Amino acid sequence: MPRPYNRRMPVRPIVRLGHPALRTSCEPVPPERIGSAEVEQVVTDLVDTLRASGGSGLAAPEIGVAWQIFVFDSELRGDPRPLRVVLNPLLEPHTGEMVYDWEGCLSIPELVGLVPRHPSVRLWGKGRDGAALDLELSGLAGRLVQHEYDHLHGIVFLDRMRDLRSLSYMAEWEALVAGEEHAAVG
Numbered sequence: 001m002p003r004p005y006n007r008r009m010p011v012r013p014i015v016r017l018g019h020p021a022l023r024t025s026c027e028p029v030p031p032e033r034i035g036s037a038e039v040e041q042v043v044t045d046l047v048d049t050l051r052a053s054g055g056s057g058l059a060a061p062e063i064g065v066a067w068q069i070f071v072f073d074s075e076l077r078g079d080p081r082p083l084r085v086v087l088n089p090l091l092e093p094h095t096g097e098m099v100y101d102w103e104g105c106l107s108i109p110e111l112v113g114l115v116p117r118h119p120s121v122r123l124w125g126k127g128r129d130g131a132a133l134d135l136e137l138s139g140l141a142g143r144l145v146q147h148e149y150d151h152l153h154g155i156v157f158l159d160r161m162r163d164l165r166s167l168s169y170m171a172e173w174e175a176l177v178a179g180e181e182h183a184a185v186g
């Protein structure tokens with residue numbers, strides 16, 4: 001669904017399904033390069049591109065960079081909503097029944113589908129400044145980080161769907177199916 005976003009153009013185009021970057025496993029950022037101008041530029045580009053996109057999460061391979069970096073909405077409120085930057089993440093699902101909800105992808109525009117995800121996860125990694133992150137995430141944030149983490153390993157949400165019959169164009173879904181529901185677009 002349309003969300004408020006600024007009108008700056010993305011500084012890098014978001015690559016779409018078919019681009020090999022989306023099917024490649026990304027390399028960790030070497031620790032000594034965290035905070036370097038090169039890595040800072042990638043992070044800034046990810047933040048600016050996500051803010052301009054209307055999505056809630058974006059991974060480096062979606063702008064053609066094969067490093068383990070993603071950004072996501074850390075809160076659901078605020079305009080612009082605060083974003084969290086994660087480098088070199090490790091993700092551990094908590095046990096529990098998989099939860100189905102609607103998901104879309106900035107690299108697979110216009111499509112949404114029901115995707116099973118772990119109800120909550122623990123996420124380790126580094127922040128933009130190299131500080132250790134250790135987060136417990138559930139709900140939308142938990143779903144988003146599972147989506148973005150998959151991108152770092154060449155996986156897209158279509159691969160996670162168990163039944164393609166829910167796959168829908170966003171416009172039809174919003175008009176005929178969604179009601180008050182929102183899709184997590186990452």
Ligand SMILES: [Zn+2]
Nearest residue numbers: 105106107186
């Ligand atoms: Zn995506």
